[in-house]
Amino acid sequence: MNAVTSRAVKTRFAPSPTGYLHIGGARTALFAWAYARRHGGKFVLRIEDTDIARSTPEAVQAILDGMQWLGLAHDEGPYYQTQRMMRYKEVIGQMLAAGTAYHCYTSKEELDALRAEQEAKKEKPRYDGRWRPEPGKVLPVPPSGVQPVVRFRNPTEGVVAWDDQVKGRIEIANAELDDFIIARADGTPTYNFCVVVDDWDMGITHVIRGDDHVNNTPRQINLLQALGAPVPLYGHLSMILGDDGTKLSKRHGAVSVMQYDEDGYLPEAVLNYLARLGWSHGDEEIFSMQQFIEWFGLDHITSSAAQFNTEKLNWLNAHYLKLADDARLGQEIRRRLVREGVTETAVPDPAEIAALYKDRVANLNELADSAHAFYVAAHPSDELATQHLTEAAKAALADLADRLGRLAGADFVPETLAKTLKETLAATGLKMPQVAIPLRVALLGQPQSPAIDRVLAVLGRDEVLRRLARTLS
RNA sequence: GUCCCUAUCGUCUAGAGGCCUAGGACAACACCCUUUCACGGUGUGAACCGGGGUUCGAAUCCCCGUGGGGACGCCA
Numbered sequence: 001m002n003a004v005t006s007r008a009v010k011t012r013f014a015p016s017p018t019g020y021l022h023i024g025g026a027r028t029a030l031f032a033w034a035y036a037r038r039h040g041g042k043f044v045l046r047i048e049d050t051d052i053a054r055s056t057p058e059a060v061q062a063i064l065d066g067m068q069w070l071g072l073a074h075d076e077g078p079y080y081q082t083q084r085m086m087r088y089k090e091v092i093g094q095m096l097a098a099g100t101a102y103h104c105y106t107s108k109e110e111l112d113a114l115r116a117e118q119e120a121k122k123e124k125p126r127y128d129g130r131w132r133p134e135p136g137k138v139l140p141v142p143p144s145g146v147q148p149v150v151r152f153r154n155p156t157e158g159v160v161a162w163d164d165q166v167k168g169r170i171e172i173a174n175a176e177l178d179d180f181i182i183a184r185a186d187g188t189p190t191y192n193f194c195v196v197v198d199d200w201d202m203g204i205t206h207v208i209r210g211d212d213h214v215n216n217t218p219r220q221i222n223l224l225q226a227l228g229a230p231v232p233l234y235g236h237l238s239m240i241l242g243d244d245g246t247k248l249s250k251r252h253g254a255v256s257v258m259q260y261d262e263d264g265y266l267p268e269a270v271l272n273y274l275a276r277l278g279w280s281h282g283d284e285e286i287f288s289m290q291q292f293i294e295w296f297g298l299d300h301i302t303s304s305a306a307q308f309n310t311e312k313l314n315w316l317n318a319h320y321l322k323l324a325d326d327a328r329l330g331q332e333i334r335r336r337l338v339r340e341g342v343t344e345t346a347v348p349d350p351a352e353i354a355a356l357y358k359d360r361v362a363n364l365n366e367l368a369d370s371a372h373a374f375y376v377a378a379h380p381s382d383e384l385a386t387q388h389l390t391e392a393a394k395a396a397l398a399d400l401a402d403r404l405g406r407l408a409g410a411d412f413v414p415e416t417l418a419k420t421l422k423e424t425l426a427a428t429g430l431k432m433p434q435v436a437i438p439l440r441v442a443l444l445g446q447p448q449s450p451a452i453d454r455v456l457a458v459l460g461r462d463e464v465l466r467r468l469a470r471t472l473s
Numbered sequence: 474g475u476c477c478c479u480a481u482c483g484u485c486u487a488g489a490g491g492c493c494u495a496g497g498a499c500a501a502c503a504c505c506c507u508u509u510c511a512c513g514g515u516g517u518g519a520a521c522c523g524g525g526g527u528u529c530g531a532a533u534c535c536c537c538g539u540g541g542g543g544a545c546g547c548c549a
Contacts, residue, residue, distance in 0.1 A: 016549045051548060108547070115546095124475040124545060149547055167478065176476055176545090184547040191549045214477060215544040238479075239542070245484090247542080273485095276498090280486055283497040302486075304479050305542060312485065312499040322512085360511045421508090432508045440509070448510035 007230075009041025011206050013067075013074070014195070016048040017059035020256035021066030023308065024210065024240045024248060027274045031237060032208040033072045034275075034289075034296040044202055045074035050081045050194055066257040070267050071289070079202070081194050088189040091197050091227070092150055092182060100226040101182060103148035104131040105140070126178035127151070150183035152193070152223055160218035165206070165235030165298040172218040180219055196220050200229040208235045208298075211305075235298045240277060241307045248308075264336075264363030266324065269317035278306045286319060318362045329354035329367060336368035342375050352458045356450045374459060377467055378445030388447060392430070393438035394472060400424040400435065401468040409461040417453040442471040 011032040015025055036043035045067070049055035060078075067074070095101035106114075106127075115125040132153060133139060142148070154177050161171040182193035189197075195216075199207060214236050224231050242248045260270050271289055279302070281287075281295040321329070330351030337345055353371040361367045372378075380389070389397075403420050424435060436452045443464065449455050456464055 014549095018549075048549065054548075111547085119474075122474040126545075164478095170477075172477070178545090181547055186547080188547085190547070195549090211478070212543060212549095216549095218477095236478085241542090243484090245541095277485065282487065285485090285498050300487095306486090307484060309484050309499065315499055318512085357511095359513085418508095436508050446510090450509095450511085452508065 007203060007205050009036055009039035009205050010044060010203050011036040011041065011208055012044035012046050012199070012202065012204050013072075014046040014048050014198075014209070015063050016051065016054075017056060017063060018051065018054040019059055020062040020258065022248065022256060023274070025063075026066060026070060026257045026270075027240060027277060028208065028210055028237055029067065029072050030070070030271065030274050031279070031296070031301075032206075033074075034293050035206060035208060035298065036075070037293045038296050041205070042075040043073075044079070044204065045077040046079045046081070046198060046202070047077075048081050048191070048194065050188065050191065052082070055082075062256065062258070069258060069261055070271060076202070079198070081198065084194075084198070085188070087201065088183075088194060088197055089187070092189065092193075095152070095182075095226065096150065098226075099133070100153050101150050102131060102133055102153060102179075103142070104151045104179075104181075105142050105146050105148045106130060107146065124176070127180070129179055132179055147185040149181045149185050151179040152182050152219075152226070154179050154219070154222055160221050162217065162221060162231070162234055164214075164217075165208075165233055166238075166301045167214075167236055167303050170214065170217070174218075174222070177218060177222070182223075192216055192219050193223065196223045196227070196229070199232055200224065200227065204232050206233050206235065206298075208237065211236050211238045235301070237301065238278060238303055238305045241305050243308050243310055245307050264365035264367070265313065265317050266320045266364070269313065269320040272320070273313045273316050277308070278302045286316070314362050321361065321363070321367070322359045324354075324358065326351040326354045326358070329358055329364070332364045333368045333371045336365065337372065337375065340368075340372070342372065345375055348374055348458050348460060356454055356458055360450065373444040373446070377470070380441045380445045384441050384445070384447065388438045388441045389471065390438075392428075393434065396424055396428045396430055396435045397438060397442060397468055398472055399427055400439070401465060401472065404456075404461070404468070405465055407461065412457050412461045412464075414451070414453040414457050417456045421453065443467050 013025075013029040013032050015021065015029075021029075033043045035041075047055075047060055047063070049060070064078070092101065096103070104127075111127070114128060118125045131139060131148075131151070155174045157174055159171045159173050160177075161169060163169050180192060181190055183189050198204075199220075217234055217236075221231055240248060257270065261267070268289070272286060272292075275287075275289075275292050275296075276285060279296070280300055284295070287295070330349060330353070333350040333354060334345050337343075337350075350371055353374055354367060357367055357370045361370060400421065403423055404417075407416065407420065421432075421435065424430075425432060428435070437447050439452055440447050440449045440455070443449075443455065443459060459467075
């Protein structure tokens with residue numbers, strides 16, 4: 001057991017605040033979080049905001065909001081890289097003194113020229129080491145008035161290798177790497193350097209991150225070794241593709257996790273979906289986060305990219321909706337109706353409507369839409385009215401209204417209502433659908449609804465009679 | 474161009490050399506249930522990228538193609 005694995009597990013999620021928390025970031029966070037929970041370790045949130053031009057406080061807040069909505073609580077942080085500049089400068093100073101880093105005076109223009117030249121020769125563009133000190137090598141004279149960058153003195157021979165916890169062993173020749181910049185001319189440190197110092201200082205044992213960082217890993221390992229720091233274990237998660245199989249972008253798919261809230265998804269459904277995207281535990285499809293934590297491990301993570309499938313998310317959402325507490329759903333209905341300007345939602349209790357509809361809708365917005373007609377009487381379209389509210393139907397509704405009017409409010413329970421309905425059927429000689437469908441149109445403005453006796457019960461005596469009277473007048 | 478990763482039903486995946494006539498789930502379709510529409514239940518169709526090896530035996534191991542993705546920044 002090496003120095004890293006003998007330490008208590010500590011993972012991190014390290015987004016850069018240049019936008020919202022999207023679905024790919026959310027899954028990375030979920031896996032890192034679950035791994036820490038699984039092993040009784042700690043989960044760190046670190047905001048990588050060294051790109052001051054692109055980082056915004058709004059984006060930081062958006063990430064925090066997304067994490068909170070998903071319930072992925074961190075144990076440490078959030079740390080901000082912009083608040084750790086002193087530490088980075090200190091380490092850069094040490095590396096310069098130790099000779100593991102050096103000043104480079106090559107200008108951007110010279111670098112561009114070098115790159116163009118290499119590309120013309122079909123070579124991999126890389127820094128040529130012109131300012132790299134070597135024994136016996138005479139360095140150029142530093143041009144006056146030029147602020148140098150600091151470059152890492154990367155090993156030139158051998159290979160960097162690590163056993164990726166999801167992809168298996170990966171080896172990269174040092175010859176493929178160049179002396180990358182760790183501090184810009186203005187003195188600010190760059191990404192690969194900050195990550196290394198942070199992972200070291202924060203005692204990160206398992207770096208679980210996106211696939212796009214595989215190429216950074218050998219550089220980071222070399223840096224860690226130059227610093228004499230322990231090398232954490234790495235696990236690289238493959239990316240999530242959009243619904244259409246192409247890379248997620250803002251044009252399609254790469255929406256904020258908060259958009260899922262907006263679209264009526266339950267966080268537990270999104271979490272379950274994400275957990276199952278690129279990870280599996282046999283045939284298990286539906287499980288709680290508690291169960292997920294027990295099962296989760298870095299083995300059984302798929303190493304190829306996964307395509308996002310909204311249909312399956314919808315299915316999971318519908319499932320969790322059926323399980324959800326009525327009062328909670330009532331709150332969600334209320335929240336959405338208020339947004340549409342429907343503020344009178346005391347009677348009927350939205351929780352009762354939720355109970356009526358939750359096993360027939362796929363998301364909270366559909367639930368709220370269904371509830372809408374209970375608070376705001378909807379006039380059926382002319383088409384529906386001519387089709388369903390025929391003279392015969394109206395006669396039956398009149399008969400029913402008369403019978404319902406004789407019931408007390410307390411008698412408005414499904415059993416009694418079903419019995420009353422049958423009395424009307426007997427009196428008119430009609431079949432159930434011939435009365436129930438016009439009744440739905442009259443009450444809710446649409447020909448489909450849950451069991452009509454339950455709808456009548458939830459709507460209540462006064463409202464039912466009022467709406468029937470309006471239809472019959 | 475160079476380097477790295479990757480490849481099972483339309484989609485997410487199971488599969489660790491014989492348990493595979495390739496399993497589950499979403500979606501699709503059919504039927505059943507039904508007071509409408511849903512929900513639900515039952516069932517059907519649907520895949521190992523191609524070519525070479527290794528082996529008594531390959532979806533599984535190796536190599537080569539091909540497809541897909543990523544990286545090659547004084548971005549993160």
